[in-house]
Amino acid sequence: MTGISRIGINHIRCIRHAEFTLHPNFTLLCGPNGSGKTSVLEAIHILSLARSFRTQNITKVISDDASKCSVIADYTDLSGGKKVIGVEKNREGDTLMRIDRQAIKTAAELTSLLPLRIISQESYSLIDGSSKGRRQLLDWLAFHVEPQFNQTWGMTQRLLKQRNALLKRKQGFDLNELNSWDTELSQCSEQINEFRTSAFNRFSAHFITYIAELLPSATLRLDLYKGWPENQTLRESLFAGIERDRKLGYTHHSPNRADIAIKVGNKLAAECLSRGQKKILVYALVLAQVATLFSSLKEKHQQLRTLVLIDDMGAELDIKNQNLLLDTLARCNSQVLITGTELAWMKNAISPDRCKLFHVEQGAINLA
Ligand SMILES: Nc1ncnc2c1ncn2[C@@H]1O[C@H](COP(=O)(O)OP(=O)(O)OP(=O)(O)O)[C@@H](O)[C@H]1O
Numbered sequence: 001m002t003g004i005s006r007i008g009i010n011h012i013r014c015i016r017h018a019e020f021t022l023h024p025n026f027t028l029l030c031g032p033n034g035s036g037k038t039s040v041l042e043a044i045h046i047l048s049l050a051r052s053f054r055t056q057n058i059t060k061v062i063s064d065d066a067s068k069c070s071v072i073a074d075y076t077d078l079s080g081g082k083k084v085i086g087v088e089k090n091r092e093g094d095t096l097m098r099i100d101r102q103a104i105k106t107a108a109e110l111t112s113l114l115p116l117r118i119i120s121q122e123s124y125s126l127i128d129g130s131s132k133g134r135r136q137l138l139d140w141l142a143f144h145v146e147p148q149f150n151q152t153w154g155m156t157q158r159l160l161k162q163r164n165a166l167l168k169r170k171q172g173f174d175l176n177e178l179n180s181w182d183t184e185l186s187q188c189s190e191q192i193n194e195f196r197t198s199a200f201n202r203f204s205a206h207f208i209t210y211i212a213e214l215l216p217s218a219t220l221r222l223d224l225y226k227g228w229p230e231n232q233t234l235r236e237s238l239f240a241g242i243e244r245d246r247k248l249g250y251t252h253h254s255p256n257r258a259d260i261a262i263k264v265g266n267k268l269a270a271e272c273l274s275r276g277q278k279k280i281l282v283y284a285l286v287l288a289q290v291a292t293l294f295s296s297l298k299e300k301h302q303q304l305r306t307l308v309l310i311d312d313m314g315a316e317l318d319i320k321n322q323n324l325l326l327d328t329l330a331r332c333n334s335q336v337l338i339t340g341t342e343l344a345w346m347k348n349a350i351s352p353d354r355c356k357l358f359h360v361e362q363g364a365i366n367l368a
């Protein structure tokens with residue numbers, strides 16, 4: 001069973017130094033406002049992705065009186081072997097990442113060991129925000145399931161940048177030159193679309209099951225849009241849109257415009273669900289991702305578990321829904337961390353042998 005156990009956090013916001021051991025199933029972090037609960041989740045996010053989920057600016061994360069921060073953890077891999085993984089970041093923006101003392105070059109190596117999903121106040125943007133978050137629901141799956149995804153994605157972004165630079169060129173451009181970019185861009189983009197479509201088909205099946213269980217009062221539907229007209233290849237749509245793109249100075253149709261429409265009947269969920277219902281919808285989306293990843297990798301005999309971080313679970317959810325979500329989370333084959341100001345009751349709701357409760361106070365983390 002993959003996951004992290006002992007974790008050490010140094011100089012992250014109000015946490016000067018903390019060391020504790022996570023439960024393989026549920027870890028509950030309870031404490032008053034401003035005690036450091038979200039900072040623990042931020043530390044774990046840094047361990048998996050080498051960046052915070054709260055800010056792009058690492059100097060805000062590093063404790064005011066420190067020059068660098070670090071997170072280190074014991075990790076159990078797919079074969080049951082133990083590894084030590086760690087990330088250190090300084091105020092100058094340098095990042096050091098290690099697996100078993102060996103420096104690694106890209107965060108993708110850590111991310112692929114430690115798939116992570118977070119549910120926080122920012123998660124509403126999945127429903128109310130731009131299409132980027134919704135595309136990433138699928139890209140997260142494709143990253144972990146399709147070994148070619150990351151490289152193809154990087155290539156697509158580079159080609160798109162080059163095409164846009166050409167479109168902006170003051171002295172104009174030759175159509176043949178544009179055509180040669182378009183051929184390559186279309187190939188990579190169609191590949192991205194295939195990865196996304198395959199992820200979407202699996203994902204929506206899990207989503208339908210979860211949403212029926214968690215939000216039975218509403219009938220929700222997901223529709224995938226690939227980022228260019230459904231009845232055209234990207235090659236055709238780039239060709240048809242050359243004049244528009246030339247005027248715009250950038251490429252209008254591309255995989256970067258893909259979206260998932262989340263609908264209740266004919267309306268967008270963003271327009272008609274209550275705040276609590278939106279929160280439950282976020283849980284259904286994340287749970288569906290976790291279940292899709294687990295089942296897709298299981299087919300490849302890789303039982304990689306996702307780390308699910310839930311910040312302030314009590315916010316916006318009534319006790320009945322919190323209980324329902326705990327039940328569902330308990331069945332999702334993942335390692336779960338939950339923060340909140342009142343969590344003691346959860347220990348019994350989950351079953352005491354499946355969870356550990358910690359008290360967080362002024363940056364110190366102690367077993368309750
Ligand atoms: N760079 C920093 N250096 C030192 N302390 C910081 C820094 N940034 C934030 N803090 C402090 O860290 C504390 C912990 O913040 P955190 O957001 O983790 O609290 P929390 O327990 O999640 O609170 P809440 O229940 O309100 O969400 C806050 O008191 C904040 O003022």
Ligand SMILES: [Mg+2]
Nearest residue numbers: 037038311312
């Ligand atoms: Mg918080």
